[in-house]
Amino acid sequence: MTYDAVIVGAGHNGLVAACYLARAGLKVIVVEKNDWIGGAAVSRELYPGFTYSNCSYVSSLFRPEIMRDLELPKHGLQILPYEGGALFTEGGGYLGMFRNHDANRREIERHSPRDAEAYDRYARDVLRHCRFIRPMLLRTAADPASFRPRDIAELAWMGKQMFGLSEMAMYDMIRFWTMSIADFLDEYFENPAVKAYQAVASIIGTALGPMSPGTAYVLLHHAMGDVDGNVGAWGFARGGMGSITRALAASLGAAGGEIRSGSGVVRILVRNGRATGVVLENGDEIVGRRVVSNMDVKRTFLRHVDETDLPGAFLKRVRNFKIRGSSGKLNIALDRAPRFTALPDGSPCMKGDLHFTDSIEKMERAYDDWKAGHYSRDPFQDMMIPTMIDPTMAPPGKHFMSCFIQYAPPRIEGNDWSDADRDGFAQTVLNQIETYAPGFKDSVLHVEVRTPRELEREVGLTEGNIFQGELTFDQLLFNRPVPGYAQYRSPIRDLWICGSSTHPGGGVMGAPGRNAAAEILRDIKTPKKDMSDAYAVL
Amino acid sequence: MPMPSFDAIVIGGGTNGLACAARLRKSGRNVLVLDARVTPGGAAVAQDFAPGYRAPSLAHIVNMIDPRVEREMDLGRHGLAYANLDLASTAVSRDGDHLVLHGAAAERVAGLGASEQQAWADLRAQLLTFADVLAPFKSMTPPRIAAGVGNEYMKLGKLGFGIRRMGKDSFREFLRMLLINVHDVLNDDLSDPRLKGILAHDAVLGTWLGPRSPNSLIHLLNRFSGQVAGRRSAIALPKGGMGSLAAAMATSAGAIGVTIRTGAMVGGIVIEGDRAVGVTLADGEEIRAGTVVSAIGPKPTFLNLVGAQHLDTGFVNRVRHMKSRGGAAKLHLALKAAPDFRGADLTSRLVLAPSETAVELSFNAVKYSEVPENPVMEVILPSAHEEGHAPSGRHVLSAIVQFAPHAPKDGPDAARARMLERTLAVLEDHATGIRGLVEHAELLMPYDIEARYGMAGGNWHHGELSVEQMLFLRPFPGMAQYATPIPGLWLAGAGCHPGGGISGAAGWNAAERIVKEVRA
Amino acid sequence: MKAEKTMQPDPRLHYLTPLRQTPFHARTAAANRLNSWGPWGGYTTVLEYEDLAMEHSAIRNAATVYDLCPMVKYRITGPGAADYLNRLTVRNAARLPVGAVHYTIWCDDAGKILDDGTLFRLGQDDYRLCCQERHLPWLLDSAIGFDVRVVEETEDVAALSLQGPCSYAVLKAAGFEVAELKPFRMVDFVLDGGGLTVSRTGFTGDLGYELWTTPDRALVLWDLLFEAGAPWGIRPIGTQALDLARTEAGFIITNLDFIPAHQAVREDRVRSPFELALDWMIDWDKGHFNGRRALLAERAEGSPWAFVGLDIEGNVSAEHAIIYHDKKHEVGQITAACWSPTVKRNIALAHVRRPYHSAKSANLWVEVYAMRELQYVKLMLKARVCDRPFFNPPRRRATPPGLF
Secondary structure (H helix, E strand, O other), X not given: OEEOEEEEOOEHHHHHHHHHHXXXXXXXXXXXXXXXXXXXXXXXXXXXXXXXXXXXXXXXXOOHHHHHHOOOOOOOOOEEEOOEEEEEEOOOEEEXXXXXXXXXXXXXXXXXXHHHHHHHHHHHHHHHHXXXXXXXXXXXXXXXXXXXXXXXXXXXXHHHHHHOOOHHHHHHHHHHHHOEHXXXXXXXXXXXXXXXXXXXXXXXXXXXXXXXXXHHHHHHHHHOOEEOOEEOOOEEEOOOOHXXXXXXXXXXXXXXXXXXXXOOEEEEEEEOOEEEEEEEOOOOEEEEOOEEEOOOHHHHHHXXXXXXXXXXXXXXXXXXXXXXXXXXXXXXXXXXXXXXXXXXXXXXXXXXXXXXXXXXXXXXXXXXXXXXXXXXXOOEEEEEOHHHHOHHHOOOOOEEEXXXXXXXXXXXXXXXXXXXXXXXXXXXXXXXXXXXXOOOHHHEEEEEEEOHHHHHHHHOOHHHOOOOOOOOHHXXXXXXXXXXXXXXXXXXXXXEEOOOOOOOOXXXXXXXXXXXXXXXXXXOOOXXXXXXXXXXXX | OOOOOEEEXXXXXXXXXXXXXXXXXXXXOOEEEEOOOOOOOOOOOEEEEEXXXXXEOOOOOEOOOOHHHHHHOXXXXXXXXXXXXXXXXXXXXXXXXXXXEEOOOOOEEXXXXXXXXXXXXXXXXXXXXXXXXXXXXXXXXXXXXXXXXXXXHHHHHHHHHHHHHOOHHHHHHHHHHOOOOHHHHHHHHOOOHHHHHHHHHHHHOOOOOOOOOOOOHHHHHHHXXXXXXXXXXXXXXXXXXXXXXXXXXXXXXXHOOOEEEOOOOEEEEEEEOOEEEEEEEOOOOEEEEEEEEXXXXXXXXXXXXXXXXXXXXXXXXXXXXXXXXXXXXEEEEEEOOOOOOXXXXXXXXXXXXXXXXXXXXXXXXXXXXXXXXXXXXXXXXXXXXXXXXXXXXXXXXXXXXXXXXXXXXXXXXXXXXXXXXXXXXXXXHHOOOHHHHEEEEEEEOHHHHHHHHOOHHXXXXXXXXXXXXXXXXXXXXXXXXXXXXXXXXXXXXXXOOOOOOOOOXXXXXXXXXXXXXXXX | OHHHHHOOOOHHHHHHOOOEOOOOHHHHHHHOOOOEEEEEOOEXXXXXXXXXXXXXXXXXXXXXXXXXXXXXXXXXXXXXXXXXXXXXXXXXXXXXXXXXXXXXXXXXXXXXXXXXXXXXXXXXOEEEEEEOOOOHHHHHHHOOOOOOEEEEOHHHOEEEEEEXXXXXXXXXXXXXXXXXXXXXXXXXXXXXXXXXXXXXXXXXXXXXXXXXXXXXXXXXXXXXXXXHHHHHOOEEOOHHHHHHHHXXXXXXXXXXXXXXXOOOOOHHHOOOOHHHOOHHHOOOOXXXXXXXXXXXXXXXXXXXXXXXXXXXXXXXXOOOXXXXXXXXXXXXXXXXXXXXXXXOEEEEEEEEEXXXXXXXXXXXXXXXXXXXXXXXXXXXXXXXXXXXXXXOOHHHOOOOOOXX
């Protein structure tokens, strides 16, 4: 039995790629090391009666084109929008985020009348940048060093996008792409809490602090998604993020694709410079005309391919690929809803993202700890309580809490994480929450702690980096993952990469998988079936 | 109305102001340079900070003088000579195990292991390739991203071709590394902390970035693209101190007929009918000219000399938003005797930056407007090179100390005292006994530098030289071609492309632009 | 209900009522028989009280009251106020006499309009700027270099617009004699022991006044007007009736007829004063003002767009229709349109690409999709550029005004 494509890893991008390939008529199999599928988009019962969305936890970036192409709603996917959000301030206050425009303005006005009226212009400017970047997400990045017609055409397309802007807008775009979020926000806002809230999206998943140049782009990376056309909005997959990959798996099944879980790939077979299949842990060999790796670029090439099959320059670039983990996660089963003293009862802000660092400085100091090889003493959290939005994930009245934590380094002062480190990390987080929600700790039924160590071990993310590679300019667009190999191909013929290590990068977006499938189909001159181009941004 | 007797007035007699004035004079214009201080030269002057001790007031080496300025102003003929044209750099080690970097961009490094030597040679070659293609941008007006606006397409085409000609692999690396941080580059290829320390230090010198900050490598490239007297990436000390460079420029400008008035503090730019027509001095005197060029910073020019009422609100916001955080303090020590940096050559540039991490740590503090525990620094002893800087047998130590907060939380005096204490402690750590040699110490914090030299935030580039404020974004979008929105008013200082650093390039570029755009 | 009002509300709970009630709400709610509400600037306001045609008819024939409270208001005070406003806006605020009002606009650096509004000079160094959108950051940033204080005071002022040919008579009956009050002037009275300012301004293109007081006197003012106005059939009007009247008068509304430059996501949507036919108000000689250099260049080079009134054949309203030249090329877009009950013409306000804007330009057509019983009837209607305002009665300006 020879498959047309063997996909290594049943993460969302692997499944997306598999779905598109299967729909185009290819015989496809997805191989997954874990007993469950989903990679970093999973829902698992880790405590009786509680569904843990224990890795990725929110959805905005997942491309609606893909949801539609692959009929994911038919296969059970529902995205529920956030209703609010809050950033708690020292001293018992909070800054809420509301969907209603007037409520949001009045909320900011409680902190700064000026900032309340500055918000619209800020949101407009960010939206302008989103409009510019969004069409690029579902396109293969041009290789600027190539003179091939398709690269030149793609560069010309990008040029046209640029020159659709006015001269000043172009300058502002370039500034935005290169500056720090702290500097960017200083141009709009005066209040530390307002700035801190806006800076949230600029550091999530990155090994940078908000004062680092390049973080304004990271903000964009998180703001360019949408929930049903509401650009920048965040939502939650009903049943946890595993619902996305479950729907993908169902879609794949409907298209005739196979999934084999429970046995990981130990080696990608390469013969005469071509990938010919994979060998599994259990010794099975799966033969395929091509292998598509959903693993990150380091894991793929440094651990599953014989180095002698790779050119030295490529290997060096892969070795130097920056994939430092910066985050950890606490997944908590709660006996009852936490009561944040700052929030009025019944506040819609509970149905969204919650944060405890009320200034850029605190966020940056948390990053300084990471640089020094520690987890942050006063960490940044992106917390949410999914059961506030989807009550089916826990028994009635009980709650599941997802705490995304920064910063957590891949190694503690040069050593592997120990269990004591992990426990200390968890206590730091729990104490922080307790400060804002007294009695919270007493309601904890179960905690799953995931440091970069667990993320690497269980999910397979090298160094625990949730984006399969840092999102700095040296690793974006035509530089992602490696200059010259940014088009989902590798130096080994018929070995493809489709994970978040590739353009346009991390987040549960699906675009890398979709784009990789597009390249494969292009390579075998097979018409793309059911593959939409990016929706035009009117 | 009196007839203007000058065609152009240049505000500020620093290196850029003098270069600009000289170039304008060569186009046949009558040029007046107004400088607030007693001697022209801006940041490139020397001054007595203690009886008998003379120190370079701000800049203490020359490493990127614009070749056009050197050549056309014939500085050699007007008195510029070098006490040392090729300073070695010593990465000072606390245990005496120094690295000594010789030649252009550390061509030879003494004290390095063989494999590290090779790794550095490879990396250096790559960086120099990039530096070389970037260097020509410094001597041109930044292009506008627009058509029909006077871009120098021939030059740009040539530069673009130059970039492409480096070969596919190098070009790809160029695009990858253009905005990368220096920390990662150093750690990808090198392992010796001393080498990484000095390179990281040099990359972030004069910036408000740490080695881990993205966009920091380009500063090392900028440094490597400098030259002095035809020597690439050289570090030079003018004979007689930094003041002699400015003096040579002033003499040269004077010789071709530029009028220089010192002690002339400009209080405002006169605007009539939406045109700049002259300046008023602090004492009320009005001087008129068809062209007014400000070689001081964009912030004081627009906010103080022009005034918001003559400008659009969005423009004023761009001026205000131009980042100008100074992160460097300047230390002057009068020493009773020569210090001993564990045997390091005192005529070399001594860099106290034990590792790239140490540089990063010293940056951490200023992010929060605090004084770092262990600052890093670049030390020069002018008195080790020649007589005349200190009484016989005694020494002057000049150091640029990073990082220092520009608006400290603790207030200016407490921060200065603490910064001096921490700086002396680090010095003592590397040169035991140096504290006992100090007869007099002067530490200029960024706010002191601002007060003394008018540089906003004490930033010696008149505004941070960061990627988002470079080239066509410098000093800010819409203002990168030296022309201001007010007809007749031009900018020519370090706040403009390509920034400061005792170069004269910005001034020369501005003059070229004026000559091209304005009929004499 | 009453008990709740006396309690100090928890400021955090603002989100429970994202749309606030104006100080007149007790009265507007009682009069709102259709229970027809719409949001405006964070307030809930009446769209139609009872009958649109009757409300519009009252604007042109009797006296009407419109709740103006959601209008955003900024107070600008200080010795630099006049200079500040001269730099901010395109008109000459220094020459605006104390006690006078003018309609004005302000632009960004590129000369694109940020908003329009009315500027009241309350004292030598005391102005109030009323506008549709919020601009505090821009107003504060513009204050740099000026000795001036800028404060948002929307909630501190209750305002009603009293419009219609009988509005003077109603005011007189209410005890406020404004016979000598000229258009764009204001005068102060005492109301209920506090202040009431009456300005001869409005948005209907008819005789009318705007009345300004403190929120605690709002209901007193309302009751006084309705009691005094009963003989003239005074009635409250909703936003829909006002919209008809303002279209007849040729007035524009922010975010309906133009997009403020600081809000426009799409760069091509912004408009300059030339492009909204508001260049007449620019004082080129007063010194520098925001956008001046860009506007000078535009004056020299010409503008791509023009703003015009259209007279369209037939009686089908052409709201949001695309305008074609020669039925083929798109040359513009209608922003407001109606069959005018007052002038009995099918009128519209439109952005038209130059040179198709000139009255001489023939061969303009508007494409109308008229929904009739679930089906679009597609029409291509001939349109003619015509003068604005469409309706401009002498009674609007007569001083003393007629006692109808």
